[in-house]
Every structure is written in C-alpha cells, then in structure tokens.
Amino acid sequence: MYSRIAGTGRCLPERVLTNHDLERMVATSDEWIRERTGIERRHIAAPGETTADLAEKAARRALEAAGVTAADVDFLVVGTTTPDVVFPNVGCLLQDRLGIHGCAAFSIEAACSSFVYALSVADRFVAAGQARCALVIGAETLSRIVDWTDRTTCVLFGDGAGAVVLQPSAEPGILSCHLGADGRYKDLLYFPYGVSRRPEDAGHGEGAFLQMKGNEVFKVAVKTLEGIVQEALDANRLDCSAVDWLIPHQANLRIIQATAKRLGMPMERVVLTLQDHGNTSAASVPMALDVAIRDGRIRRGDLLLLEAFGGGFTWGASLVRY
Numbered sequence: 001m002y003s004r005i006a007g008t009g010r011c012l013p014e015r016v017l018t019n020h021d022l023e024r025m026v027a028t029s030d031e032w033i034r035e036r037t038g039i040e041r042r043h044i045a046a047p048g049e050t051t052a053d054l055a056e057k058a059a060r061r062a063l064e065a066a067g068v069t070a071a072d073v074d075f076l077v078v079g080t081t082t083p084d085v086v087f088p089n090v091g092c093l094l095q096d097r098l099g100i101h102g103c104a105a106f107s108i109e110a111a112c113s114s115f116v117y118a119l120s121v122a123d124r125f126v127a128a129g130q131a132r133c134a135l136v137i138g139a140e141t142l143s144r145i146v147d148w149t150d151r152t153t154c155v156l157f158g159d160g161a162g163a164v165v166l167q168p169s170a171e172p173g174i175l176s177c178h179l180g181a182d183g184r185y186k187d188l189l190y191f192p193y194g195v196s197r198r199p200e201d202a203g204h205g206e207g208a209f210l211q212m213k214g215n216e217v218f219k220v221a222v223k224t225l226e227g228i229v230q231e232a233l234d235a236n237r238l239d240c241s242a243v244d245w246l247i248p249h250q251a252n253l254r255i256i257q258a259t260a261k262r263l264g265m266p267m268e269r270v271v272l273t274l275q276d277h278g279n280t281s282a283a284s285v286p287m288a289l290d291v292a293i294r295d296g297r298i299r300r301g302d303l304l305l306l307e308a309f310g311g312g313f314t315w316g317a318s319l320v321r322y
C-alpha cells in the first residue's frame with residue numbers, strides 16, 4: 001500500500017510587498033534582492049490574519065481538488081514555525097474550523113523543512129492503513145517574526161499556506177521520504193525565545209526577531225541538499241534523469257541553482273515560485289507543488305523530487321509519483 005497525492009491547494013495573503021516597497025523601508029535595492037536571492041515580491045498577512053486562516057483556505061482548496069469533503073479527513077498534520085498560539089496546536093484549530101472532530105490533529109515544527117517532515121509522517125500512517133484521508137499542510141506567517149528594519153533578513157520572507165490531501169493507493173504514490181537534522185547548527189538560524197526561554201534571557205540585541213547568519217546557512221544548505229536528494233534517488237535506484245520536476249524549498253535562487261547543477265538537472269525542470277512568494281518557510285514546497293499542478297506543468301504519472309532545508313538545521317526530501 002502506498003499513499004498518493006489526491007489534491008493540492010494554496011493560499012496567499014492579499015497584500016503584496018515588492019522589492020521597490022522594501023527600498024522605501026530599508027537601505028536595499030530591487031537589483032540587490034533579485035541578484036542575491038531571485039525574489040521580486042512576497043505576500044504579507046493582514047493585521048489579525050493568522051497562520052490558521054491561511055491554512056484553512058489552502059486546506060479547503062486541496063479538499064475540493066481531491067474531490068473529498070472535510071468529513072472524510074481522518075488525519076491532520078500542519079508543519080509550521082509560526083503557530084497562532086502555543087496550544088491548541090494549529091492542527092486542532094484547523095480541525096475545529098473544518099467541523100471535523102476526533103481524528104489525530106497536530107503540528108510539526110522543523111522550520112522550513114516542516115512540510116516535508118509532516119508529509120513523511122502522514123505518508124507512513126496512510127501507507128500502513130491507519131489513515132484513509134490525510135490532510136497535510138505547510139503554513140506560515142513569518143512576517144510576524146521578521147525584523148522589518150533589518151535588511152539582511154526582511155527582504156527574504158513571505159507568508160502563505162499550501163495543502164496536500166493524501167489517500168491510499170495500490171500504485172505508488174510517495175516512493176520514499178528522507179529526513180535529517182543537526183542541532184549543532186542551532187545558532188546559525190533561530191528565533192531567540194519562546195515560552196520556556198523568556199525574552200529577558202535572549203541574547204543582547206536579538207529582540208523578538210528571526211536571527212540568521214545567511215552566508216553560513218547558504219554553504220551548509222547547498223552541501224546538505226545535494227546529499228539528501230542523492231539519498232532519495234539512491235534509495236529508489238533512480239537517476240536524476242528519471243525526475244520530471246524538482247520542487248525545492250524556495251529560499252534562494254542561487255541555492256536552488258546550485259542543487260540543480262550538482263544533480264545535472266536543467267532549470268526548465270525546476271519549479272520556481274520564490275520570485276512571487278519569497279521564502280515562505282514550511283509553506284514553500286506545497287505552494288510550489290500546487291502552482292505547477294494547477295498551471296498544468298505537473299501531470300499525473302510525473303516523478304517529483306521535493307526537498308527542503310531550514311533552521312535547526314533540519315532537512316528532508318521525498319520522491320513522489322504524482
């Protein structure tokens with residue numbers, strides 16, 4: 001038994017913030033942002049609009065695309081770094097909004113890799129016959145933890161949500177998922193406090209904002225992504241030439257290009273959304289998947305390679321027959 005993707009959906013907040021808008025906020029330029037990152041614009045949640053709001057809209061679209069109703073969902077997992085509240089988790093908030101009760105509902109926090117982590121857990125439950133309709137979501141309002149006066153981070157991130165419905169199938173489906181993490185890198189990309197670690201314990205100058213040593217993250221990301229992607233291919237005795245579409249985490253165009261180059265994958269077979277979405281952390285992979293399915297690039301039977309890398313560090317990859 002395998003799990004297969006039955007439907008996808010996404011939701012982006014209405015407000016668009018362009019590079020030119022950012023030029024008026026910090027000492028940056030459209031040219032610098034495009035050259036160094038590939039990003040042109042990003043969507044920003046409205047005041048009061050939360051991660052669960054975006055997740056709900058993406059979920060409803062994915063359910064519709066799969067031809068199922070919320071009542072069919074029997075497993076719900078949300079990957080997010082920016083939950084509405086500490087608890088109830090976003091999965092429970094979403095379950096209540098969808099009017100379903102009783103099934104497992106939880107969230108996974110693995111920064112930008114959260115969706116790939118969530119997908120791998122849901123895949124195991126569906127493939128084992130323990131769930132028949134799993135709703136898997138990556139959703140973020142990263143704009144809430146970005147320092148809008150810090151040009152080294154604020155130009156990178158955006159908000160959004162992507163959703164996938166998984167159902168059982170005798171045919172593959174998700175071929176395999178591969179996850180990894182290394183906490184030694186905890187100081188290169190982090191948010192300085194939460195509940196147990198209080199704001200007063202945060203380091204001098206950190207504030208309530210995401211902290212990143214971008215250059216160092218970049219180097220580890222390129223090397224690690226190459227390894228995890230190769231691991232996924234090797235596990236299935238496949239060569240990169242078999243892959244129809246690479247759907248990478250949308251952090252930086254240069255990271256994506258480096259990964260594609262090392263794999264020998266032409267950029268025409270890479271789904272890019274970061275020019276329009278920025279880095280939406282856990283939401284980036286499912287949103288890119290939904291974009292390319294809905295615009296007709298990805299077709300039934302195509303082989304997809306999903307990958308992500310984020311704070312922790314955490315990383316993951318999945319080979320999927322759509």
Ligand code: ACO
Binds near residue numbers: 036111153155221251
């Ligand atoms: N506009 C203009 N200049 C800038 C800006 C900006 N927005 N930001 C930085 N600069 C300047 C720097 O101050 C520096 O100036 P200096 O040389 O005078 O000191 C210069 O540009 C170069 O800075 P670098 O940090 O070396 O630039 P780099 O080419 O590394 O690009 C970037 C920075 C885009 C952040 C890149 O390092 C990157 O993408 N890193 C990886 C990010 C990532 O993958 N994160 C993981 C996922 S996110 C998550 O998990 C939540």
